[in-house]
Amino acid sequence: MHRFNWFSSIFLILTLFLSGAKTTNEGLKPKEVELHGKVVCLAEAMHEKYKVELSTEHEHLYGVKTNDDKYFTLLRTSLSEALFVDKQLQEKDLIFKGRVFPNTQLLEVMRIQSLINGVVHQYLRHFYVLQSNENIGLLYN
Numbered sequence: 001m002h003r004f005n006w007f008s009s010i011f012l013i014l015t016l017f018l019s020g021a022k023t024t025n026e027g028l029k030p031k032e033v034e035l036h037g038k039v040v041c042l043a044e045a046m047h048e049k050y051k052v053e054l055s056t057e058h059e060h061l062y063g064v065k066t067n068d069d070k071y072f073t074l075l076r077t078s079l080s081e082a083l084f085v086d087k088q089l090q091e092k093d094l095i096f097k098g099r100v101f102p103n104t105q106l107l108e109v110m111r112i113q114s115l116i117n118g119v120v121h122q123y124l125r126h127f128y129v130l131q132s133n134e135n136i137g138l139l140y141n
Contacts, residue, residue, distance in 0.1 A: 030099035030108070036115075037066035039083050039090040042073065064096055064107060072100065072107040080109040095120065 042063040047054040062084055064072045074080055082089055089112075097111040114121050 028102040030101050033096075033098060033100050033107070035064055035066050035070075035072065035096045035098075035107070036093070037064050037096070038093060039063070039074070040065045040071075042071060045071065070105075072105045075106055075108045077108060079111075083109065083112070 039062055041060040043052070043054055043058055043061050045063075045065060046052040062074045062076075064074060066072070074083060076084055092114055095113040095115060096107065096109050097113070098107055098109040100107055111122075
């Protein structure tokens with residue numbers, strides 16, 4: 001009986017392999033996107049838009065609100081770090097180029113541009129946080 005179970009398992013695995021059955025994540029790839037909008041705190045945006053009850057003391061969950069009123073959660077990476085800490089950058093209308101992962105609204109930013117007087121400007125390539133005992137400085141390269 002033990003041999004029958006072993007052969008049955010091998011037969012099933014070979015059948016699936018030869019039939020071309022795919023795993024659930026195979027073939028799913030992030031989608032390249034270009035989004036126009038602003039950095040927002042998603043919790044505050046949902047409070048304003050849907051009257052979600054929100055504590056006055058809350059951590060910011062940063063995301064992008066697009067010009068066509070869609071929301072994406074920002075993935076915090078070395079390329080997107082400036083969007084989390086630079087308040088002036090958060091106030092600007094920006095163009096975000098990056099990837100959105102399958103079955104999510106999670107945005108990995110790969111390039112940030114600004115639109116000034118109808119002209120697209122490369123905003124930054126690298127972002128560094130310079131920290132001293134007294135203040136934090138931002139350096140764009």
